[in-house]
Amino acid sequence: xxxxxxxxxxxxxxxxxxxxxxxxxxxxxxxxxxxxxxxxxxxxxxxxxxxxxxxxxxxxxxxxxxxxxxxxxxxxxxxxxxxxxxxxxxxxxxxxxxxxxxxxxxxxxxxxxxxxxxxxxxxxxxxxxxxxxxxxxxxxxxxxxxxxxxxxxxxxxxxxxxxxxxxxxxxxxxxxxxxxxxxxxxxxxxxxxxxxxxxxxxxxxxxxxxxxxxxxxxxxxxxxxxxxxxxxxxxxxxxxxxxxxxxxxxxxxxxxxxxxxxxxxxxxxxxxxxxxxxxxxxxxxxxxxxxxxxxxxxxxxxxxxxxxxxxxxxxxxxxxxxxxxxxxxxxxxxxxxxxxxxxxxxxxxxxxxxxxxxxxxxxxxxxxxxxxxxxxxxxxxxxxxxxxxxxxxxxxxxxxxxxxxxxxxxxxxxxxxxxxxxxxxxxxxxxxxxx
Numbered sequence: 001x002x003x004x005x006x007x008x009x010x011x012x013x014x015x016x017x018x019x020x021x022x023x024x025x026x027x028x029x030x031x032x033x034x035x036x037x038x039x040x041x042x043x044x045x046x047x048x049x050x051x052x053x054x055x056x057x058x059x060x061x062x063x064x065x066x067x068x069x070x071x072x073x074x075x076x077x078x079x080x081x082x083x084x085x086x087x088x089x090x091x092x093x094x095x096x097x098x099x100x101x102x103x104x105x106x107x108x109x110x111x112x113x114x115x116x117x118x119x120x121x122x123x124x125x126x127x128x129x130x131x132x133x134x135x136x137x138x139x140x141x142x143x144x145x146x147x148x149x150x151x152x153x154x155x156x157x158x159x160x161x162x163x164x165x166x167x168x169x170x171x172x173x174x175x176x177x178x179x180x181x182x183x184x185x186x187x188x189x190x191x192x193x194x195x196x197x198x199x200x201x202x203x204x205x206x207x208x209x210x211x212x213x214x215x216x217x218x219x220x221x222x223x224x225x226x227x228x229x230x231x232x233x234x235x236x237x238x239x240x241x242x243x244x245x246x247x248x249x250x251x252x253x254x255x256x257x258x259x260x261x262x263x264x265x266x267x268x269x270x271x272x273x274x275x276x277x278x279x280x281x282x283x284x285x286x287x288x289x290x291x292x293x294x295x296x297x298x299x300x301x302x303x304x305x306x307x308x309x310x311x312x313x314x315x316x317x318x319x320x321x322x323x324x325x326x327x328x329x330x331x332x333x334x335x336x337x338x339x340x341x342x343x344x345x346x347x348x349x350x351x352x353x354x355x356x357x358x359x360x361x362x363x364x365x366x367x368x369x370x371x372x373x374x375x376x377x378x379x380x381x382x383x384x385x386x387x388x389x390x391x392x393x394x395x396x397x398x399x400x401x402x403x404x405x406x407x408x409x410x411x412x413x414x415x416x417x418x419x420x421x422x423x424x425x426x427x428x429x430x431x432x433x434x435x
Contacts, residue, residue, distance in 0.1 A: 024377045046125070049326035051082040052333065053108030060087040067350040071343045075336040084108075094393070109330045112144070112152045112317045113198065116393045124151045125323040130335055135358030140314045143386015152318045153334050155347070157356035159312030160211065163280045166195075166298035168272040176301035176379050180218075180243060183303035187252040190272050199252045201262035201271035202244070204410050208259040209403035210313070211275055213387060216240045217311040218302060224388040224398075228435045230428040232402075233420040240305070241409055242416050257408065263287055277315045278381075281372045282352050294415025299376040301383060314384040316356060354381070389427075394434045401426050 054072065058064040082388045084109075088096045094114030094221055100106045101121045126149035131141055136154055138194070144152035164174060172189040187199035203211045216223050219240035222231045231237065247253045262274035267287035276283065284297055302310045319337060321330035330415045337343060341363045344355040348364055354373055355361045367373055407425030408414050414422070 034280065041314070044327075045324050046327035046331075047289050047325050048328045049081065049107075049330075051084055052205060052326045052329050053086045053106075054083045054110070054333075055086045055088075055100075055106075055108065056111035057088065057093065057113065058111065059085045060089070064350060067343075067346040071337050071340075074340060074343055075333050078336065079332055081327070081333070083333065089351045107128070107322050108328050109333050110320050110322075112320060113229050115144075115152055115320050116391060119146055119151065119391065120318070123322050124149075124192040125321040125327050125331065126150060126423075127153045127321065127331070127334065130331060130338070133355070133359065134338065137314075137382055137384050139383075139385035140316065140356065143314050143390045144318065146391055148197065149295075151253060152320045153338055154316055154318035154356035155338055156316035156318070156351075156353050157383030157384060158278045158315045158353060158376065158381045159347045160214065160275050160277055160315050161312045161376060161383075162300050162302055163266065163268070163274055163276050164258075164298045164300050165269070165272045165293060166296040167292065169298065169300065174300065178300075178303045180303045180305045184243075184250075185249065187247065187273075191252060196270070197349055198254045198271040199273065200247065201257050201265045201266040202247065202253040203259055203262065203275060204248060204253060204255050204257045204407075205259075206403035206407050207400060209410075210399040212241060212244065212402055212406040214302065214311050214313045214385070215244055216383060219305045220308050222388075224427065224431065226388055228388060228392070228431045230424050230431060232405075232424040232427060233417070237420055238416050241303070241406060241420060244406075245410055245416065248410055267293060269293055278353050278373060278376045279351075281370075297372050299372065299379050301379045310383045311385045312380050312383050314386040314390075316353075316384075377400070389431065392431065392435045398427055398430050401430065 018083065058068040058228055072085070074085055075081070086242050091115055094117050097106070097114045098111065098117040099265050101118050101123055106118070106123060115124070128150040130153050131150055136157055140154050141150060142156040144154065145148055163249070168190060169175065172186045172193070174183070174186045178186070190197055190199040203209055213223050216237040218233070219236045221234050221236035221240065223237065248255060259276065263276065263280070263283045264287050265271040266274050267284045267289035269290065281297055302312055319334045321327055321334060338355070338357055339360055341360055343368070344360045345364050348354060348367055352373070354367055354377055355364070361367055363378070387395070389395050402423065405419055405426070409416055409419040
């Protein structure tokens with residue numbers, strides 16, 4: 001999902017809905033604003049502070065700056081605490097966080113991009129109590145939880161779900177609640193109606209073939225267990241990828257399609273379905289879709305297999321806080337960003353993505369009137385599931401490995417079982433070296 005939106009890139013959201021531009025240079029040069037000790041301490045040595053740092057990319061990006069500055073200003077006005085931006089580009093987040101964390105100078109709130117590099121340092125606060133009562137999907141919370149501690153509070157919580165041209169989907173009976181067999185039959189109907197259409201522009205080449213994971217989950221494979229054991233190559237994952245490849249072999253999907261390709265195919269009316277985040281409603285417009293495509297964009301629940309639940313890979317971001325000095329102020333800032341309806345409304349209007357907290361999202365009238373986002377929340381986001389490997393610093397490497405492994409299978413370079421066996425070893429080696 002490398003195609004940027006004029007409003008907001010997906011990558012920025014994966015980074016926690018922030019953007020951190022000059023942070024790296026500032027932090028490494030020792031220019032980040034130090035925070036004075038707090039006036040009071042919590043049970044675990046957590047203190048308040050008159051100034052906290054805010055690590056991220058959003059305040060450095062035009063598309064998000066206004067909304068995030070309003071969050072910062074609103075919190076400062078309400079609390080009297082100053083928030084010092086420490087900004088760096090998203091693609092430098094992990095490196096800069098690691099360097100600052102090792103220097104001992106990391107203090108305050110940060111956007112979630114790259115947060116995994118901080119977990120071995122044990123510098124993050126447990127935010128579990130902040131999530132209570134917000135209605136954030138448990139599968140999303142799980143992806144940010146280690147040893148029973150919630151280390152990132154999600155501000156956006158969606159998934160990579162199936163986007164549908166509602167007009168075509170209705171004509172062949174595609175809807176939520178289908179089995180994979182019924183889904184494949186409906187795709188065949190699309191092909192029979194119009195041979196020029198790609199029924200389902202599923203991703204079939206890297207870097208986005210990590211999509212294979214949510215299909216493996218749906219067929220019953222854990223892929224990676226909570227204690228970091230890779231199960232790829234089990235009967236369930238083999239069945240899933242065999243089915244996924246069968247769609248391509250039958251001409252129901254097409255070889256060598258990346259996410260960016262699928263967006264263009266969907267916007268131009270050349271496919272009925274593809275997989276994307278809730279920003280799909282923005283992408284369809286920026287890719288020049290005709291009005292009938294814009295009017296009919298919809299989201300459906302991922303088809304189920306063998307009676308298993310429907311899963312979508314979690315997508316979104318949030319905020320973390322460093323433990324100890326300034327933690328109480330940082331927690332207050334995170335609470336404000338997550339629960340202030342005015343701030344959440346501004347972020348929704350800037351990003352076209354719903355807040356993670358259902359209790360907050362339900363108070364935004366514009367969101368309630370957005371039929372696509374409403375459908376996406378119920379059919380996709382509520383079935384979102386974080387990957388166990390999202391909690392390790394090499395999550396991106398594992399995603400890349402999964403994508404490459406599945407791509408080799410789809411290309412016919414190796415049979416499904418052999419390909420997944422090799423992939424299991426590669427993933428397990430990464431887990432063993434980094435967990």
